[in-house]
Amino acid sequence: MSVEISELSDMIASMRDQLIRWRRHLHRNPELSFQEKKTSQFVYDTLVQFPNLLLSRPTPTSVMARLIGAHPGPVLAIRADMDALPIQEENQFDFISSVPETMHACGHDGHTAILLGTARILSELQSELHGEVRFLFQHAEELFPGGASQMVAAGVLDHVEAVIGLHLWSPLEVGKIAIKSGPFMAAPDVFHITIQGRGGHAAMPQAVVDPILTAAHVVTDLQQIVSRRINPLQPVVLSVTQFHAGTAHNIIPEKVELNGTVRTFQAELRKQIPQMMEQIVAGICSAHGATYSFHYEEGYHPVVNDEPLTDKIRAVLIEVFGDETVIEGEQHMGGEDFSAYQQSVPGTFFNVGAGNAEKGIIYPHHHPRFTIDEDSLPVGVKAFVSIVLRTMVD
Numbered sequence: 001m002s003v004e005i006s007e008l009s010d011m012i013a014s015m016r017d018q019l020i021r022w023r024r025h026l027h028r029n030p031e032l033s034f035q036e037k038k039t040s041q042f043v044y045d046t047l048v049q050f051p052n053l054l055l056s057r058p059t060p061t062s063v064m065a066r067l068i069g070a071h072p073g074p075v076l077a078i079r080a081d082m083d084a085l086p087i088q089e090e091n092q093f094d095f096i097s098s099v100p101e102t103m104h105a106c107g108h109d110g111h112t113a114i115l116l117g118t119a120r121i122l123s124e125l126q127s128e129l130h131g132e133v134r135f136l137f138q139h140a141e142e143l144f145p146g147g148a149s150q151m152v153a154a155g156v157l158d159h160v161e162a163v164i165g166l167h168l169w170s171p172l173e174v175g176k177i178a179i180k181s182g183p184f185m186a187a188p189d190v191f192h193i194t195i196q197g198r199g200g201h202a203a204m205p206q207a208v209v210d211p212i213l214t215a216a217h218v219v220t221d222l223q224q225i226v227s228r229r230i231n232p233l234q235p236v237v238l239s240v241t242q243f244h245a246g247t248a249h250n251i252i253p254e255k256v257e258l259n260g261t262v263r264t265f266q267a268e269l270r271k272q273i274p275q276m277m278e279q280i281v282a283g284i285c286s287a288h289g290a291t292y293s294f295h296y297e298e299g300y301h302p303v304v305n306d307e308p309l310t311d312k313i314r315a316v317l318i319e320v321f322g323d324e325t326v327i328e329g330e331q332h333m334g335g336e337d338f339s340a341y342q343q344s345v346p347g348t349f350f351n352v353g354a355g356n357a358e359k360g361i362i363y364p365h366h367h368p369r370f371t372i373d374e375d376s377l378p379v380g381v382k383a384f385v386s387i388v389l390r391t392m393v394d
Helices: 005-014 016-028 037-047 108-123 147-153 211-229 267-288 307-321 376-392
Strands: 053-056 063-068 071-081 130-138 162-173 177-179 182-185 187-196 237-244 255-264 291-297 303-305 326-328 347-355
Touching: 005 016, 005 108, 005 307, 005 376, 016 037, 016 108, 016 376, 037 053, 037 063, 037 108, 037 130, 063 108, 071 108, 071 376, 108 130, 108 162, 108 376, 130 147, 130 376, 162 307, 162 376, 177 307, 187 211, 187 267, 211 237, 211 255, 211 267, 255 267, 267 291, 303 307, 303 347, 307 326, 307 347, 307 376, 347 376
Parallel strands: 071 130, 071 162, 162 347, 177 326
Antiparallel strands: 053 063, 063 130, 177 347, 182 303, 187 255, 187 291, 237 255
């Protein structure tokens, strides 16, 4: 690389405070999926201040910045997501969310700050770049159908040869980077079940068809799909996460609504599980005299990292950070719409550690006390910039 690692480290260290200011501004002003108007405008207004960038709005709440190098070469896209979650924050620091029941509880504020920092550094190195870098500030990762597929449809990957992204990861110690070839994150599907009974007085259960009892059997027996009908060597999660029923202690309700998620990697298994589920629901409802409706919605594709691209990126990260810092990532059951980009071009998605037990940064993603160790922000910028320089500078 024409820019030495020590020089790059100094450049990133000098902008650490700016990365934190960007992240905290975004954390204080979160917006939900498909509503990121102020967030995307903040990103746009920030990027305008950097040299050599061509800006556009692929969708109403996303931003793309193009950096065309002075020399011919490959086209690489880098993605960050920007949306928050419908969670009431319970942290105590002075930059907590100012928006009720809305919170950056997954690190997307950090992702956006990292990509802004990456764009700032690389925009000043335009004369050395061979090819083009596209910075994709994406909306709506958290809500299906997701913003990634909309951005792909808008043409952000036209002529792109590879796409990369990262996720700040609280289960991973700050300072570490985890990367893995092949299947990395699962397909996150959703199901909705309504069980219809016949309500009545709780003191006269013989006169009703109890949907709560029926639904309780359904919840229990659905777990047997994973424990007894799936090969234990195949990773699958089936979780009932919502059980809605009843209005009073002495009334057996008319119906119960169950919602939840299924996580898989294998396409054939993904097709089979809803069939198994409905078979169980139908059988239990028939036995109890209830009726049902069953709706199953496929979510994002699994995140599957391209092996040759991942090997190249791993080599760069080890060169820059050392082989003790860069570890083998673990396949896990979270979902990510980054997979939409991978359906079009080779892509690699990796984790940057953001947890720190000594600082009390121990809460999982999507928790009301989730936060990140902000020392992870320069790590993310250094990773992205190094990958670009190693790929696009002679």
